[in-house]
Amino acid sequence: MVLRANNIEFYYDSNQKFQIPDINLDAGEQMLILGKSGSGKTTILNIIAGLLKPKSGTVNIDGTDIYSLKGSQFDKFRGKNIGIIFQKPHILAPLTVEENLQLANFFVKENTHLIEPLLKELGILDKRKARISTLSEGEAQRVSIARALVNKPKLILADEPTASLDDENATAVVKLLQNQAKKYDAALIIVTHDQRVKDHISNQIIIGGQS
Amino acid sequence: MIKLSWKYLIAKPLSTGLNILLLALGLAIITVLILIQDQFENKMTKDAEGIDLVVGAKGSPLQLILSSVYHIDFPTGNIDLKDAMALSKNRLVKNIIPLGLGDNYQGYRIVGTNHDYLALYKAVFSEGEAWEKPFDVVLGHEAAEKVGLKAGDTFIGSHGIGSSSHEHDAHPYVITGVLSPMGNVLDKLILTSIESVWYTHDEEHDHATHEAPVAKKGFPVTDQDREVTSLLIQYRNPIAAIQLPRFINSKSALQAASPSFEISRLFELLGVGVKLIQGLAIVIIIIAGLGIFIALFNSLKERKYDLAVMRTLGASSWQLFLHIVLEGVILTILGAVVGIAIGHLFLVILVMQNDQGAISTLSAAVFLKEELWILAYAVIVGILASLIPAWNAYQTDIAKQLTKA
Numbered sequence: 001m002v003l004r005a006n007n008i009e010f011y012y013d014s015n016q017k018f019q020i021p022d023i024n025l026d027a028g029e030q031m032l033i034l035g036k037s038g039s040g041k042t043t044i045l046n047i048i049a050g051l052l053k054p055k056s057g058t059v060n061i062d063g064t065d066i067y068s069l070k071g072s073q074f075d076k077f078r079g080k081n082i083g084i085i086f087q088k089p090h091i092l093a094p095l096t097v098e099e100n101l102q103l104a105n106f107f108v109k110e111n112t113h114l115i116e117p118l119l120k121e122l123g124i125l126d127k128r129k130a131r132i133s134t135l136s137e138g139e140a141q142r143v144s145i146a147r148a149l150v151n152k153p154k155l156i157l158a159d160e161p162t163a164s165l166d167d168e169n170a171t172a173v174v175k176l177l178q179n180q181a182k183k184y185d186a187a188l189i190i191v192t193h194d195q196r197v198k199d200h201i202s203n204q205i206i207i208g209g210q211s
Numbered sequence: 212m213i214k215l216s217w218k219y220l221i222a223k224p225l226s227t228g229l230n231i232l233l234l235a236l237g238l239a240i241i242t243v244l245i246l247i248q249d250q251f252e253n254k255m256t257k258d259a260e261g262i263d264l265v266v267g268a269k270g271s272p273l274q275l276i277l278s279s280v281y282h283i284d285f286p287t288g289n290i291d292l293k294d295a296m297a298l299s300k301n302r303l304v305k306n307i308i309p310l311g312l313g314d315n316y317q318g319y320r321i322v323g324t325n326h327d328y329l330a331l332y333k334a335v336f337s338e339g340e341a342w343e344k345p346f347d348v349v350l351g352h353e354a355a356e357k358v359g360l361k362a363g364d365t366f367i368g369s370h371g372i373g374s375s376s377h378e379h380d381a382h383p384y385v386i387t388g389v390l391s392p393m394g395n396v397l398d399k400l401i402l403t404s405i406e407s408v409w410y411t412h413d414e415e416h417d418h419a420t421h422e423a424p425v426a427k428k429g430f431p432v433t434d435q436d437r438e439v440t441s442l443l444i445q446y447r448n449p450i451a452a453i454q455l456p457r458f459i460n461s462k463s464a465l466q467a468a469s470p471s472f473e474i475s476r477l478f479e480l481l482g483v484g485v486k487l488i489q490g491l492a493i494v495i496i497i498i499a500g501l502g503i504f505i506a507l508f509n510s511l512k513e514r515k516y517d518l519a520v521m522r523t524l525g526a527s528s529w530q531l532f533l534h535i536v537l538e539g540v541i542l543t544i545l546g547a548v549v550g551i552a553i554g555h556l557f558l559v560i561l562v563m564q565n566d567q568g569a570i571s572t573l574s575a576a577v578f579l580k581e582e583l584w585i586l587a588y589a590v591i592v593g594i595l596a597s598l599i600p601a602w603n604a605y606q607t608d609i610a611k612q613l614t615k616a
Contacts, residue, residue: 051523051610072527079525086613090520094222095215103215107525151525 001060002027002154002187005048008057010040020044020057021205025187027154030178033191034198035207041191044207045159048189050078062154079108083148083186085177087160089140091132097143098128101150108151118146122176138169142176149180156181158190162197174200212530216537223510227542230502234546234592235553237495238585242554244488245581250574252478255281258396259470261331263452266290266298266459267441272468273477279310279441280470282320282396286312289438290465296430298442298459303451308443309430311408314368314379319354321368321384321401323408323439326427331443332397338362339388345406345421349388353398362386368401368411379411405431405439500592503542507535507600518604519612532605539597540590547589551582 003025011017018040025031035041046052048059050066059066061081069077091100101115119125122142127135135143141161148156158177162170174190174197181188190197198204220227259280267275270287277284299307308331311323322328326341329349339362341349350360360366365383384407390397404425425431430439444467446452452469459467511518518531526534555576562574 046610046613049523051613072529075522075527075530076525078523082523084523086520090516090613092517092520094218099218103521104524106212107521107530147524 001025002029002062003048003189004058004060006058006060008044008047008054008059010043010047010052010054018043019207020047020054023048023189023205025155025189027185027187028182030181030188030201030203031190032197032201032204033189033207034193034204035191036193039207041193041207042159045157045189045191048155049082049084049157050074076108079104080110080151081154083151083153083156085141085144085148085156085158085161087163089137089144091135091140091143091147093132096129096131097124097135100132100143101147104147104150110151112150112152114150114152115146118149121180122146137164138173141165141169141173145173145176145180149184149186152184153186156186156188158188158192160192160194161190162192162194167196170194170196171200212533213537213541216534216541219510219514220538220541223506226506226510230499230506230542231546231549233502234496234499234543234589235550237492237499238547238550238589239553239557240488240492240495241585242551242582243557244485244492245579245585246554246558246577248485249579249581250577254395255474257394259474261445262443262470263446264444264456264459264467264469265441266295266444266465266467269464269466272466273473275441275466275468276470276473278312279443280396282312282322282400286440287466289440290442292430292433292437292439294463294465295439295442298444298463298465299429301455301458303447303455304444305447306445307429309405309439310441310443311405311438312440313408314370314411316354316366316368316384316401317358319351319358319399319401321348321403321408323403323405325405325425325429328402328443332393332395334393334397335391336388337391339386341427342387342402342404342407343424345404345410345423345425346382346384347387347425348384348401348403348407349390350386351390351398351400351402352392354401355386355389360386362389370412382407382411409433409437496588496592499546500596503539503593504596504599507539507597508603511535511600511603515607515612518607519609522607522609523613528605528607531607532601535601535604536594536597539593539601541593543589543593543596544586547586550589551585 001024003023005023007022008020009017010020023031033041033044043052047054050059053067064077066074066077092103095103098115105111116125119128122145124139124142127139132140156177161173161177165173177188177190178200190201262280265275265279267279267286268288268290274284275287278286295309298304306327308324308327312320314321329341337352355361364386367378367380367383369378384403392398406425410421446455456467456469459465521531
């Protein structure tokens, strides 16, 4: 099991608890978490990503209980094992495309030699020296995918990756995520309210009632 | 890590440049002050070495010292040769060197003296030798270079010090020697015998005396009423330091002044101005520090997102802390380097514009230990200015930042 999230309970306000189902995923498995905005999808993602400590329960990634890790150890673990793709690309603007990926490598002190092959596969190799401000939305999204993958994570988390894309690009991005996850044998979770994604992944959880 | 901070800095060239400039300005002022102070003090003590007392006409003691030891101010007047010779018989006096001032050549002072003056500064000749006859002169290195003359050449001196009134065209000087660069007051002087200075100003010309060898030690022998400008005196023993100045100042028409005393008095007077400029420089540096602080703090607001993303990529809180501090430190190191460079450049320009006088003796090519301290201070300013922003970066709450969008 790559991911085992059990008995998780979380609330900002004790009267309004989130219902969070157990999630278990094997390497190469894929899952879709569907839900309306405000249903707590992103909260779940943050908990799984190790960004938000749950009130109770455990998140176990590749055999490690991540919330038992401390300080920089935790940060290293997260950088190495979890690749996160945000709704907006959030690429560091002062750096070039290539440097953004190098930075991800640098923070976990490992060189995976994946920068070039990844950029090539995602069709943005010719933009490697480009400034972020010169990229189109779709290209930026692909850079953020490349950055999430460059450390060969065990788990890839994508938060609304298709929200700002048109139908064609949305399908392309989901396909891309699926292919890359398979290729590097990583578990993939996509959190979305986007109905267009529904048909691509059969393994689904619905949060906060049927949408 | 340094590269990352650097990239963020050059992403904002304007605010980065402004901060560097501001800091550099403050540090440049301090650099110039340090350089000038150090070199002045060095030169001043070096030039006054071996001279215990200066005796000249009544007037300002500081003026007497400046004109007779450093050759920057005007002399207080002349003294009677008989008084001077009487003083040389005093048992407290070990050695006495007479000086006759009053003429110049293209702004370089012609100093009539004897060979003891050369010995006092341990003069070394690069060509030729010391004067033997009247109107033989020896040029200091810089004087020779600037006027473009060498041994064997002749020139005509002008009356007055600095600006000339009329030329002594009846008596050309003959250059018998040029000194090596000495790094002291000799570099800018034209040295000759006391007799040369006397005879230049005479109306009648007696060719027999003009060919006779000059006095190389002590005073020239003459039966006429002659004058000298001042006397440099070395004490025979420590008691002289107490008795001799008092004796001269109270009993004769002469005035005695101690170089070390007058110079420390001069530095005391200058000290107020130096302190004021120093204070100004420190204020500028503090403002620069605040500028860096504000720049980092503002950029942090925009960058919280970037920082949160870095955390998800595996950066630890400490790395983010370091990232911000490094930014401040890079900024201040650059500021310090630029500041020291500007300081030296400023001094070069200052020296170029004053090729005579006191400032021209300074050199911009000197680097001092104190300048490393400037660098250290700058780094401290950088760390202090970036501490609070860095602490904010350290405490970035990733989940909150990322979901806020």
